Amino acid sequence: MSVATKTDKIQRLAELTATKETSTGASLWREAFRRLKSSKMAIIGAVIIAVFVVIAVVGPYLTPYAPTAQTWRGEVFPNQGKFVGPRGENWFGLDHLGRDMFSRMLVGARQTLLVGVVSTLIGLVAGFLIGGLSGAAATLGGEAGKRVDSVIMRFIDMMLALPSLLLAVSVAAVMGQSLTTVMIAVGVVQVPVFARLLRGSMLAQGGADYVLAAQSLGVRKRRIVTSQIVPNSLSPVIVQATLSLATAIIEAAALSYLGLGNPDPAIPEWGVMLAQAQRFFDNAPMMAVYPAVGIIITALGFTLLGEAMREALDPKLRG
Amino acid sequence: MSLLTVDELTVTFGGRGRKESRAVDGVSFEVDQGQVVGLVGESGCGKSVTSLALMGLLPAKGLTIGGRAEFDGTDLFTMSPSARRDLRGSEMAMIFQDPLSSLNPVVPIGVQVTEILERHRGMKGEAARKEAAHLLDRVGIPDPARRLKEYPHQLSGGMRQRALIAMAVACAPRLLIADEPTTALDVTIQAQILELLKELVDQEGTALLMITHDLGVVAGLCDQVNVLYAGKVVESAGRRELFAHPTHPYAHGLLGSIPRLDAPRGEPLNPIRGSINDRIAWADGCAFAPRCDRYEMGCLTGTPQLGEPRAAGHQVRCVNPVLDDAKAEEVPA
Amino acid sequence: MLRLVVRRLLQLIPTLLGLSVLLFLWLDRLPGGPASAILGEKATEAEVARINRALGLDQPVYVQYWRFLKRIVELDLGTSTQTGQPVWDEFVLRFPATVELSLLAILIAVAVGVPLGYFAARNRGGWLDVTAVSGSLVGICIPVFFLALILKGIFAVQLGIFPSYGRQDTGINATDVTGFAVLDGILTGEFDASWDAIMHLILPAVALASIPLAVIVRMTRASVLEVQDEDYVRTAEAKGLKRSVVRSRHVLRNAMLPVVTAVGLLTGSLLSGAVLTESVFSFGGIGSFIRTAIDGRDYPVLVGFIMFIAMVYVLINLLVDLAYSLIDPRVRVH
Numbered sequence: 007m008s009v010a011t012k013t014d015k016i017q018r019l020a021e022l023t024a025t026k027e028t029s030t031g032a033s034l035w036r037e038a039f040r041r042l043k044s045s046k047m048a049i050i051g052a053v054i055i056a057v058f059v060v061i062a063v064v065g066p067y068l069t070p071y072a073p074t075a076q077t078w079r080g081e082v083f084p085n086q087g088k089f090v091g092p093r094g095e096n097w098f099g100l101d102h103l104g105r106d107m108f109s110r111m112l113v114g115a116r117q118t119l120l121v122g123v124v125s126t127l128i129g130l131v132a133g134f135l136i137g138g139l140s141g142a143a144a145t146l147g148g149e150a151g152k153r154v155d156s157v158i159m160r161f162i163d164m165m166l167a168l169p170s171l172l173l174a175v176s177v178a179a180v181m182g183q184s185l186t187t188v189m190i191a192v193g194v195v196q197v198p199v200f201a202r203l204l205r206g207s208m209l210a211q212g213g214a215d216y217v218l219a220a221q222s223l224g225v226r227k228r229r230i231v232t233s234q235i236v237p238n239s240l241s242p243v244i245v246q247a248t249l250s251l252a253t254a255i256i257e258a259a260a261l262s263y264l265g266l267g268n269p270d271p272a273i274p275e276w277g278v279m280l281a282q283a284q285r286f287f288d289n290a291p292m293m294a295v296y297p298a299v300g301i302i303i304t305a306l307g308f309t310l311l312g313e314a315m316r317e318a319l320d321p322k323l324r325g
Numbered sequence: 326m327s328l329l330t331v332d333e334l335t336v337t338f339g340g341r342g343r344k345e346s347r348a349v350d351g352v353s354f355e356v357d358q359g360q361v362v363g364l365v366g367e368s369g370c371g372k373s374v375t376s377l378a379l380m381g382l383l384p385a386k387g388l389t390i391g392g393r394a395e396f397d398g399t400d401l402f403t404m405s406p407s408a409r410r411d412l413r414g415s416e417m418a419m420i421f422q423d424p425l426s427s428l429n430p431v432v433p434i435g436v437q438v439t440e441i442l443e444r445h446r447g448m449k450g451e452a453a454r455k456e457a458a459h460l461l462d463r464v465g466i467p468d469p470a471r472r473l474k475e476y477p478h479q480l481s482g483g484m485r486q487r488a489l490i491a492m493a494v495a496c497a498p499r500l501l502i503a504d505e506p507t508t509a510l511d512v513t514i515q516a517q518i519l520e521l522l523k524e525l526v527d528q529e530g531t532a533l534l535m536i537t538h539d540l541g542v543v544a545g546l547c548d549q550v551n552v553l554y555a556g557k558v559v560e561s562a563g564r565r566e567l568f569a570h571p572t573h574p575y576a577h578g579l580l581g582s583i584p585r586l587d588a589p590r591g592e593p594l595n596p597i598r599g600s601i602n603d604r605i606a607w608a609d610g611c612a613f614a615p616r617c618d619r620y621e622m623g624c625l626t627g628t629p630q631l632g633e634p635r636a637a638g639h640q641v642r643c644v645n646p647v648l649d650d651a652k653a654e655e656v657p658a
Numbered sequence: 659m660l661r662l663v664v665r666r667l668l669q670l671i672p673t674l675l676g677l678s679v680l681l682f683l684w685l686d687r688l689p690g691g692p693a694s695a696i697l698g699e700k701a702t703e704a705e706v707a708r709i710n711r712a713l714g715l716d717q718p719v720y721v722q723y724w725r726f727l728k729r730i731v732e733l734d735l736g737t738s739t740q741t742g743q744p745v746w747d748e749f750v751l752r753f754p755a756t757v758e759l760s761l762l763a764i765l766i767a768v769a770v771g772v773p774l775g776y777f778a779a780r781n782r783g784g785w786l787d788v789t790a791v792s793g794s795l796v797g798i799c800i801p802v803f804f805l806a807l808i809l810k811g812i813f814a815v816q817l818g819i820f821p822s823y824g825r826q827d828t829g830i831n832a833t834d835v836t837g838f839a840v841l842d843g844i845l846t847g848e849f850d851a852s853w854d855a856i857m858h859l860i861l862p863a864v865a866l867a868s869i870p871l872a873v874i875v876r877m878t879r880a881s882v883l884e885v886q887d888e889d890y891v892r893t894a895e896a897k898g899l900k901r902s903v904v905r906s907r908h909v910l911r912n913a914m915l916p917v918v919t920a921v922g923l924l925t926g927s928l929l930s931g932a933v934l935t936e937s938v939f940s941f942g943g944i945g946s947f948i949r950t951a952i953d954g955r956d957y958p959v960l961v962g963f964i965m966f967i968a969m970v971y972v973l974i975n976l977l978v979d980l981a982y983s984l985i986d987p988r989v990r991v992h
Contacts (some may be wrong), residue, residue: 164680177965179950179955284803298801302800310621412898426889430986433987478988
């Protein structure tokens with residue numbers, strides 16, 4: 007066989023194989039991101055969140071009126087059931103004190119985002135530390151570690167047994183009523199959720215062959231935990247954090263409803279606005295509907311993105 | 326006339342927006358009454374999909390089946406779904422690869438056996454239970470009365486596979502399809518299960534379609550062997566003929582890659598290089614060409630046709646077959 | 659089975675002990691301590707000292723804790739500062755109302771959620787599936803009390819189909835036997851009383867059911883989708899069994915396992931939601947009572963409620979475990 011035909015042959019073969027899709031070694035995350043981009047749920051969620059964040063950031067600078075100014079006090083008579091609905095100068099109407107609802111919604115967005123993010127961060131950080139400790143002890147700490155783990159988990163179970171609202175009430179009772187209290191209360195409720203999730207995920211990873219391999223290669227335990235087990239256990243925690251943003255906003259609203267929200271009238275927050283409006287619900291339902299719809303849509307945005315992420319990261323659904 | 330005739334079977338997944346993939350690409354073979362036929366190939370060659378398509382167990386969504394499959398003279402693919410349901414479990418039955426996941430974990434073994442007797446043989450109550458115990462006994466499960474009340478997790482791997490076999494033979498089917506029935510089992514258990522299958526087939530005259538990647542299973546059991554590669558049969562012959570003269574380079578490579586005890590010490594093993602992913606479309610040429618030592622320009626000009634370059638009835642799909650017997654294998658007994 | 663029950667009950671002890679320590683510390687930390695909780699915030703120092711002595715608060719912490727614990731064990735949860743009645747009695751009085759409400763809520767959630775999730779899974783991607791999935795996503799995001807307000811506004815205030823507050827019309831003179839209004843009506847033959855109680859239950863129960871319903875729909879759907887692809891379902895199909903048998907015995911039975919656990923946990927969490935819904939409808943159960951206790955900073959009631967809920971939660975978990983061991987043979991053996 008001549009050299010020429012041999013090259014031809016190889017070339018032809020290469021052409022034919024090249025048309026086939028070759029399997030790429032895409033990482034879990036890149037693969038997940040690719041699937042996320044093609045998910046309708048994720049896109050809707052991301053758009054909602056983006057709009058919400060933009061409003062939260064620039065909204066307070068765009069208010070047509072001061073959110074606390076009782077400019078139209080003389081036009082609203084809650085006792086007689088006389089309220090002012092949407093009109094040219096007040097797009098969302100007035101609240102029970104004659105304040106501009108639209109301005110209050112814009113400013114309230116930032117407070118709502120703040121409550122959601124800070125309380126989720128509190129839950130995430132505390133839960134991460136507790137769950138990480140527990141998981142590390144259980145996977146690599148031997149018999150003593152297992153005991154440490156079981157004590158921590160008992161404690162976590164106890165926290166789970168407490169109804170979240172009551173936990174928040176307790177925190178509020180000790181710390182007094184403020185925005186900080188709301189954030190801590192809502193955050194504390196999330197701690198056991200994150201702790202259990204991370205621990206469970208770490209335990210699953212701890213039994214994996216690659217951990218055994220690393221151990222048999224003599225990699226130090228602390229290094230295995232920090233560089234192998236924890237990074238590989240993160241994805242459910244990140245999904246939960248996204249979902250928790252939604253729960254936090256809803257829980258904060260519930261706290262406000264129970265009269266435990268931020269009492270400072272200078273800072274409108276959607277949950278507080280909704281709680282205040284419910285007294286006038288029969289005569290001025292729209293006053294409650296604006297903040298409620300704001301809360302629902304925002305929570306929905308985080309829920310959609312979180313659920314889409316969960317689906318994208320689920321190895322069972324890949325392929 | 327043969328019991329099962331498969332003619333140019335194609336199975337395509339996907340479509341409608343998604344990328345199509347053809348898992349089975351024109352497979353033809355026959356199974357005669359009482360015959361044991363092997364369908365051999367590495368994972369991904371389409372052998373399992375073929376068996377599921379014949380049983381009608383592939384998910385209906387995003388699936389296109391082409392070609393014909395006749396069972397006892399009736400076309401399986403044009404049959405009504407309910408007629409097919411009547412056929413399944415009674416005339417043709419199947420045994421699966423993983424006995425643990427193939428048994429319902431929350432239903433007692435007894436119910437899982439009697440439900441098929443109730444469905445196809447109209448048995449009820451005590452009669453069905455008796456027959457079920459008899460079936461378990463028949464497949465070599467000791468103390469069948471007690472086992473009937475137990476759940477799958479209480480049985481050993483070998484016992485579970487025996488229970489599945491009992492369900493498959495419960496209605497004395499004319500065709501039994503076994504999809505890698507021994508792959509998930511210990512080696513010692515594997516032999517027992519194969520022995521059991523052989524015994525059942527011999528006694529009842531049941532035809533058996535054996536899906537496997539294990540040439541040892543083929544050598545011990547099959548009358549006729551079809552070697553599959555990338556969704557097509559590349560070589561088809563009787564067992565002795567195939568083991569004596571593997572003619573397609575792929576089949577030749579498969580047999581040559583088995584380590585032998587009588588080989589001289591230090592002689593290297595002969596694996597087939599690459600994987601089934603290194604392939605070209607059959608329409609362009611031979612799918613095996615990228616892994617083949619013998620390929621030439623002729624391999625890349627359209628689908629190679631089946632021919633009989635060596636002996637009548639020994640079909641080979643290759644333009645450059647292995648015809649020198651220098652490295653031929655010993656014929657298994 | 660008995661050993662499982664005993665073991666779980668024993669496990670309850672450390673949890674409750676730990677909880678009591680937390681609660682004790684919490685009470686100790688309250689601004690002004692229990693004295694000002696009893697006396698109000700404007701108490702003089704002399705009064706506070708007197709109350710502290712009377713309550714034994716000048717004694718060492720462990721003595722105080724021991725007394726606290728002893729009282730809890732004796733079900734002496736203190737006296738409500740609002741009503742002046744023993745907290746335990748107040749709970750017993752209001753418990754039936756909340757149980758009725760929670761049971762109906764979970765019943766609605768299961769009766770609607772399981773079939774909906776099942777049929778959504780079977781018609782994956784169809785209109786029913788899309789509606790069920792998006793509906794449950796939205797359902798999770800609606801604050802419970804807002805949903806209660808809307809339901810009340812539309813169906814009670816505007817349309818007048820259902821009553822807007824209370825457990826029973828005051829006009830109905832029902833005989834009290836068990837405290838369960840619906841049951842009492844049936845027992846005494848006062849069916850109009852039962853009917854009236856049911857009408858009062860519906861709106862709050864629907865509001866309370868919203869979140870459990872959303873969770874059960876999604877859970878059932880996911881579970882059925884997973885089980886549908888299991889090898890044993892393929893085996894059942896390979897046996898040529900009737901479609902109905904494959905679906906009930908092989909798909910549904912396995913798919914229900916995780917749902918049972920979820921239902922148990924959801925029932926435990928209903929009490930929290932009951933605080934919100936009951937107060938919208940002035941329902942008069944434990945939820946409404948807690949709502950007023952929060953407003954009035956009635957700490958003995960709150961502490962008692964937390965201990966009470968923790969017990970309920972653990973007992974429900976126990977029931978779930980038992981139920982689980984009945985339907986999943988893999989658990990039973992151990």
